[in-house]
Amino acid sequence: MKSSAPQAIIGDLQGLTQVVRKEESEAQTRPLDFRLISRILTYMRPYAAKRNALLVAVVLRAIQLPALTWAIALTINGPVTSRDIPGVWLAAGGFFLLALSTQFVMHFRQRYALELGELVVKDLRNELFAHLQNMPLSFFNRTKVGRIISRMISDMEDVRVGVQEVLFVSLVAFGQLLVAAACMLYYDVGLFLLVLGMAPILWLTNRYFHKLMSELLRQLRESFSRVTATLAESVLGVRVTQGFSRQDENARLFKLLVQDHSKYNTRVMQAQGLFLPLLEFNSQFFAVLLLIVGSYRVLQPDSTLTIGELVGFFFMANMFFSPIQILGNQYNQALTAMAGAERLFALLDTPPEWTDLPNARPLPDVRGQVEFDNVWFSYEPGRPVLKGINFKAEPGETIALVGHTGSGKTSIINLVARFWLPDSGQIRVDGVDLRGVTSESLHRQIGIVLQTNFLFAGTVLDNVRFARPDASFEEVQRVCRQLGCWEEFSGLSQGLETPVGERGAQLSLGQRQMVCFARALLANPRILILDEATSSIDIVTEIRLQQALKVVMQGRTCFVVAHRLSTIREASTILVLDHGEIIERGNHHQLIARQGHYARLYERFSRAVTLPPAG
Template sequence: MARNKYDIDEALDSEFNIKHLKRLGTYISPFRKDMAITILLMLTSSALGMLVPIFFMKIIDDFIPNKNIAGIVGVCFLLLVINIINMINLRLKVNITAKLGQNIIHQIRSDIFTHLQELPFSYYDDRPHGKIQVRVVNYVNSLSDLLSNGIVNTITDLFSLFFIVGFMLSIDIRLTGICMIGLPVLMALIFFIKRKQRVAWQIQSNKSSNLNAYIAESINGIRVTQSFVRERENIQIFNNLSKSYSTSWMNAVRYNFMLWPAIDNIATLTTAAIYVLGVSWITNGVAGITTGVLIAFTSYIGRFWAPINTLASFYNSLLTAMSYLERIFETIDEEVTVKDNEGATEMPPIVGDVEFRDVTFSYEDGVPILNGVSFHVKPGETYAIVGPTGAGKSTIINLISRFYNLDSGELFIDGIDINSVTIKSLRKQMGVMLQDSFIFSGTIMDNIRYGNMEASNEEVVAAAKTVCAHDFIMGLENGYDTEVNERGSRLSAGQRQLISFARALLADPKILILDEATSSIDTETEILLQEGLAKLLAGRTSFIIAHRLSTIKNSDKIMYVDGGQIIELGNHDELMALEGKYYDLYMSQYDFLR
C-alpha cells in the first residue's frame, strides 16, 4: 500500500484464487449443523413445491373432465398444507441464516481486529488509517448477504434444479431438450464477463478505500481545515474521490446486470418455443402431449430458470465478495515483523539497567535514522534526549519498548537481550507516554486506569495528584466520572497530557519513558509537576525527550542526538562547560525567554 496516500490505489494483482473460498469455508464449518438444518428445511419446501404443477396437471386432465369435485377439494387442501409448511420453513430459515451469517461476520471481523492489535508500528506508519478501517467494517459487512443467504440459497437451488429437471424429464423428454438449448449461451456469457467483472469490483474496492481514507483524514484534521479555510478545496477533493467511487461502482454493477436480463431473455425465448411447439403438437395429436402436460411443463420452466437466476446472482455476489476477501485475508496475513522470537522467555522483574550496543536502525531501506548508537544507563538514572527534529530521539525510546526491530546491534535491559524475552512481559514493566497524548472515549477514571486495570480508585486519584491533574479533574462536572470524547476533544492539550502522564505513572513502571511530556503544560503547572516528578523518578530508570530544556536540567545525563548519532553526552553543567551543541541550544532558549 502507498505510504499515507488517499489518492493512490492499492496494488493487488493476484489472480482468482480458490484458496480464498476454501479459507472462507473454515469460518463456515463450525456452523455446518445450522446450515444443514436450513438446507433440509428449504429442500423440503422445494420438493413439496415441485408437486404443485403435477397436481394442476391431474386436475386439468383428470378431475375436471370426470367432474371429480372431491378430488379437486382434496388437492386444494394439500396445496394449503404445503403453503403452511413452506411458510413455517421460510420463517425458520430466515432466523437461522441471519444468526449464522452474523456469527461468521463477527468471527472474521474479530480475527482481523485481533491481528491488527499485533501488527507493529511500521504497519500503521505506512498506511492511511481509513484504508485499514474500511477493511474491518465495510469489506466484512459486504460479505453479510453472501454468508446469510447466498450459500444456503445456492445449495438449495442446486438440489431444486435437479428435482425440477427430473420432473420435467418425467413429463416429456422432448420439451425438456428444448428448454436446455439456452444453457450453452448462458455459460458462454458467464465465461466472457468473469474476469472483467472481478477486475471491476477490485477497482471499486480501491475507490471505496480511497474515499474512506480521505474522510477519516478530513475528520481528524477538521480543526486545521477550518483554521486555514480549506473547506472548499477539501470538498473538491472529496467530490473527485466520490465521483471516482461512483463511476467504478456503476462500471462494476454493469457487469452484474448483464446476467439476469440474459437469463430472462433466454427463458422467454425457450418458453415461447415450447408454447409454439406444444400447441402445434396438441393440435396435430402428437402422442403424450396434452393441455395438462403443456401447462404443467411451462410451470416447471419458470421454476427451472428461477434457481438459475439465483445461481447467477450468487455468482455475481461471489465475484464481488472475492475482491473484498482478498483485501481481508491480505490484512490477516500481514506479517507480524515485531514478535516473540522462538524460545522467548518471560522478562524477569526489571531493575533498570539499559544498554545500547552499536545500534543501527532505519524506517526505510538505505535511510538510517540511528547509526552505531551506544550508551549505558544505570538503574535509577534519568537520561534526557535532546536534539533537532528528525534526529532520532523518539526512535531511541521506541526501540527500548521494542516497537520496532533493530537493523543491527544489540539492546540489553539488565544484561538481557530484549529480543530473547516476550514482548508483553517487557512492555508490562514500562510506563510510556508518547508525544501524541491519546485519550479514549469514556470516563477520565477509565482513561487513567488504562495503564493498570487492577488499580483502585484511590490509586488513580493518587497518580493524578502526583502529576497535578487532580485539581482540574475535580473542577469538571462529574470529576473523575466525567465522560470525555474520542481523542479527548473536550480537554485542552495540557489536560490531555496530564491524564496521559497519570496513566503512565499508575502502571508503576521500572522504566519510565516520557516523550514531550510537558510540552503543553503551562509554566505554573510545570513547576508543580517538577516536584511530583522528582519523587516519582527516584529509583526508576527514566528517559525524557524534551524541547523545553528547563524540564531536564536535573537529569543525570543529557544526550544530544543529531544525524542518528550521539554528539554529546553529560550532565547539564558538563555540557554547558563544553560550549557545544547543547550549549548553543540552551542559550538560544534562554535568550528567547529573556
C-alpha cells in the same frame, strides 16, 4: 474547554480521508477460488450442528419449490380434468399443507444462514483484531489506517454476504434448477431440449448486463466515496475553511463531485431500465415459442403429451428459468465476496516481522538498569538511523535525549520499549538481553507518555486505568494528587466520570496530557519513557508538573525526549545525538562548560524564551 490546534484538525482530516476513501486500485471482484471458499467453510466447523441443519433446510427448500408446481400440474391433469370435485378439495388441502411446510423450511433456512454468517464474521473479526494487536510498529508504519479499517468493515461485510446469501441461496437455486430439469425431462424430452437451448441465451444476457452493472456500480461507489470524503473534510475542517474564507471554492468543488456522482447514478438507472424490459421480452418470446411447439405436440393424433402435462411443463420451465437469473445475481456477489476474502486472508496471513523467541522467558521484576551495547538500527536496510550506540542507565537515573529532528531520539526509546529490534548489538535490562524475554513481561514494567496524547473513548477514569483496569478509585486519586491535577479533574462536570469525547476532544490539551501522565504513573513502572511529553502543555502547566514529575520519577529509570531544554536540565545524563550517533554526553553543567553542540542548543533556546522588555 480549549480549542484544538489547527494541526490536530488537519491530522484528523487526513486520517478520516484515508478511512473513507477505499483504495481505488484494489480489485473489486476476483474469480471464484475454491481454496478461499474452503477456508471460509472451515470457520463453520465450530457450529457444525447449525451448519448441518442449514444444509438439510437447503435440500428441502430446493425440492419443495418444484414440488408445489408439480402438485398443481397433477391436480389439473387429474381431478380437474376428470371433474372430481372431492379430489380437487383433497389436492387443494395437500397443496396447502405443502405450501405451509415450505414457509416453515424457508424460515429456518434464512434464520440459520443469517446466524451462521454472523458467527463466522464474529470469529473472523476477533481473529483479525488479535492479529493486528500483535503486529509490530513497522507494519503500521507502512500500512495505511484506511486500508486496515477497510479490511475490518467493507471486506468483512462482503464475506458476510457471501456466507449469508450467496452460498446458500445459490445452493437452493441450483437444486431447484436440477429438480425442475428432471421434471421437464419426465414430461417431454423434446420440449426439454428446446428449453435447454434457450437457457444459454438467458444466461449470456444476464452475464452481459451484470458485468456492465458491476462496472457502473463500482464507478458509482468510487464517486460516492469522493463525495463522502469531501463532506467529512468540510465538516471537520470548517474552522480552517472559514478562517481562510474558502466557503465558495469548497462549494464549487463539492458541486462538481455531486454532478459527477449524479452522472454515474443516471448511467446505472439507464442500464437497469434497458435490462429489465429486455429480460421480460425474452421470457415472453420463449413462452410464445414453447406455446407453439407444445401445442403442436399436444394436437398430434399420436401424441402422448396431454394438456395437463403441457401446463405442468410450462410451470416447470418457469421454475427452471427463474434460478438462472438468481444465480446470475449471486455470481456477481460471489466475485465481490471472493475479492473481500482474498484481501482479508492476505492480511491475516501477513506474519509479524518478529515475535518473541520460542524459548523467551518472562522478565522478572527489574531494578531498572538499561544498557545499550554497540546498537545499530535501521528502518530500511542499508540506511541506519542509529550507529553503534553505547550507554548505561543505572536504576533511578534519568537519561535525556537531545538532538535535531531525525537524530535518533525516538528510535532509542522505541528500542528500549522493544517496539522494534536492533539490527545488531544488545539491549539489556538488569543484564538480561531483551531478545530473550517476552514482550508482555517487559511492557508491564514500562510506562510511556508520548507526544501524541491519545485518549480512548470513555471517561477520564477509564483512561487513567487503561494499564490497570483493576486499580481502585483511591489509587487513581493518589496518583492524581501526586501530579497535582486532582483538583482540576475533580472540578470537571462529572469529575473522573467525565467522558473525554472522541480522542479526548472534551478536554483541553493540557488536561489530555495530564491524563496520559496519570495513566503511566498508575502502572507504577520501573522504567518511565517521556517522549516530548510536555510539548502540548502550556508553560504554566509545564511548570506546575515539573515538581510533581521530580517526585514521581524518583527511584525510576527515566528516558526523556524533549525539545524544551528546560525539562531536561536535572537529568543524570544527557545524550546529544546527531545523525544516529552520540556526539556528547554528560550532565547539564558539564555540557555547558564544554561549549559544544549542547551549549549552542541551550544558548539558542535561552534567547528564544527570553521576552523583550515591556514598552
